[in-house]
Amino acid sequence: MALSIDLGGRVALVTGVTDGIGVGIARKLAEAGCDVAGCGRRDAGSGQARRFVSIVEGFGRRAFYAETDVSEREGPRGFVDASVDALGRLDVVVSNAGRNVFEGVDGCDEAQWHACMELDLASHWRLGKAAYPTLRQGTDSVFVINSSNHAYSTLPGCFPYNVAKAGLIAMAQSMALEWGPDVRAVGLAPGFIDTPGGDRWFGTFDDPAGKRREVERAHPVGRIGTPDEIGGVCVFLASAYARFVSGTTILIDGGHAANMGW
Numbered sequence: 112m113a114l115s116i117d118l119g120g121r122v123a124l125v126t127g128v129t130d131g132i133g134v135g136i137a138r139k140l141a142e143a144g145c146d147v148a149g150c151g152r153r154d155a156g157s158g159q160a161r162r163f164v165s166i167v168e169g170f171g172r173r174a175f176y177a178e179t180d181v182s183e184r185e186g187p188r189g190f191v192d193a194s195v196d197a198l199g200r201l202d203v204v205v206s207n208a209g210r211n212v213f214e215g216v217d218g219c220d221e222a223q224w225h226a227c228m229e230l231d232l233a234s235h236w237r238l239g240k241a242a243y244p245t246l247r248q249g250t251d252s253v254f255v256i257n258s259s260n261h262a263y264s265t266l267p268g269c270f271p272y273n274v275a276k277a278g279l280i281a282m283a284q285s286m287a288l289e290w291g292p293d294v295r296a297v298g299l300a301p302g303f304i305d306t307p308g309g310d311r312w313f314g315t316f317d318d319p320a321g322k323r324r325e326v327e328r329a330h331p332v333g334r335i336g337t338p339d340e341i342g343g344v345c346v347f348l349a350s351a352y353a354r355f356v357s358g359t360t361i362l363i364d365g366g367h368a369a370n371m372g373w
């Protein structure tokens with residue numbers, strides 16, 4: 112019999128589903144059989160929120176969307192509680208919402224530092240704390256944190272985003288140690304992925320299309336990644352095939368980090 116992944120009957124929660132990587136994660140988890148709860152700051156009537164619902168329901172799964180700012184202290188807990196009320200359980204959580212706050216070490220001010228740490232570091236901890244009591248009752252439960260390749264190496268002017276993302280590697284380790292064996296915790300470190308967030312960075316160059324071609328050439332696979340490719344890894348991590356994967360952060364970068372050339 113061919114290997115297959117069937118996540119039917121399981122419930123996933125994904126933050127940041129109105130754009131970018133979160134859309135691909137929600138799509139692939141629904142395709143594999145999960146009901147999916149998703150959030151973003153946009154209201155439930157927005158085109159992006161309705162797109163999320165229609166993607167999930169298009170696979171015959173239940174969708175729940177809640178307008179939520181995960182960087183607000185009670186945001187993650189409110190979203191978890193509302194999702195459990197709506198969908199009944201939780202087996203998979205992907206803490207994905209984030210934003211590339213790109214400054215310099217000297218240019219970064221206090222407000223930028225705190226905004227980045229609240230969203231790109233603390234919000235993942237708060238979501239984990241809120242989800243754990245329900246997750247531990249689930250099946251093959253996993254808490255996935257979307258870090259970044261910036262956690263391992265960075266570029267000038269990408270501070271303090273890289274600092275927050277590096278902290279998420281340690282966060283996944285602590286969660287794995289303290290939540291095992293009930294819940295696994297795994298980090299993702301995507302490289303360049305084709306999203307509105309990625310486009311904002313290409314847009315900072317005089318020739319965004321030329322910069323994009325240059326970046327693509329630096330990838331052994333010859334291109335940047337897609338949100339669905341990150342979603343596929345989440346499906347694997349949610350499956351029984353990943354029962355021995357915990358406490359690590361997985362680099363998904365098309366081989367970019369293997370390239371020492373310019």
Ligand SMILES: NC(=O)c1ccc[n+]([C@@H]2O[C@H](COP(=O)([O-])OP(=O)(O)OC[C@H]3O[C@@H](n4cnc5c(N)ncnc54)[C@H](OP(=O)(O)O)[C@@H]3O)[C@@H](O)[C@H]2O)c1
Pocket residue numbers: 126127128129130131132133150151152153179180181182207208209210211230257258259260300301302303304305306307308309
């Ligand atoms: N794209 C890349 O190359 C790349 C590489 C490595 C890691 N990542 C990481 O992947 C994650 C997603 O990035 P992306 O490129 O997909 O970004 P994106 O295209 O800008 O999308 C970000 C998503 O997160 C949501 N979001 C942002 N701030 C939020 C908040 N405070 N509360 C709730 N939702 C929020 C946005 O929804 P609303 O606008 O509706 O709030 C949107 O759905 C981030 O953690 C990012 O650091 C991205």
